[in-house]
Amino acid sequence: MEHEKVKLPKRLYDALQDYGLPENGNESWPVGTISGLYDQWREEESSVLGTFIDENADNQWLLIDAVRYGYEAEPEQLxxxxxxxxxxxxxxxxxxxxxxxxxxxxxxxxxxxxxxxxxxxxxxxxxxxxxxxxxxxxxxxx
Incomplete structure (x- = not known):
């Protein structure tokens, strides 16, 4: 079954790019990737990632789907x-x-x-x- 890439806010897309998360998904060790993202979030007091996922289960699942299926930036409002x-x-x-x-x-x-x-x-x-x-x-x- 083919899944579409997850569309993420541009700031989060950029943060994941800076972290080095490949856009195509299919991580070979997704638990390690999520753990690494979690560690980074805990180290940075006001990270883009932390703002996105903190106490928001829907956004946490969205991030998991991004790791699994890949991600791309939402088109910016013009x-x-x-x-x-x-x-x-x-x-x-x-x-x-x-x-x-x-x-x-x-x-x-x-x-x-x-x-x-x-x-x-x-x-x-x-x-x-x-x-x-x-x-x-x-x-x-x-």
Whole structure:
């Protein structure tokens, strides 16, 4: 029986990558892997892993399934930065080449991107976070 890879939050995916857990699952000694992850969690006071599994049985089973069947990062939520509500020409555009920004419509092409992750928005300017609208909300209004 073929199982799909477990989708994990990006931060947990990155933490498991840092730990060295292969993405393809089928660990040869899963008990040792889980034990090692548990030891790491106990050593680090505020680890991503600890936050994910602490007192949450569903997430613990999800981690076990990730070790067993493999894992991948959940797609990150994408946002438009809409500076003036109702104005189709007030979306933040980021030049793919050098990160320069301009305000225009939300059309993307080989040069400009308008669908951004929250970390990218915050890296440009944390104040833009207040204007971030999930892509699905904007496109549902079309």
């Amino acid at each position: 946002y438009y930065v809409l500076l003036v509500k109702g104005d189709d020409e007030s979306f933040l555009n980021v030049f793919r080449g050098n990160g320069r920004t301009q305000v225009d419509n939300r059309s993307e092409d080989n040069y400009w991107e308008t669908k951004l992750t929250m970390p990218k928005i915050e890296a440009i300017d944390p104040r833009y976070k207040a204007f971030a609208v999930p892509v699905e909300e904007v496109e549902a209004d079309d």
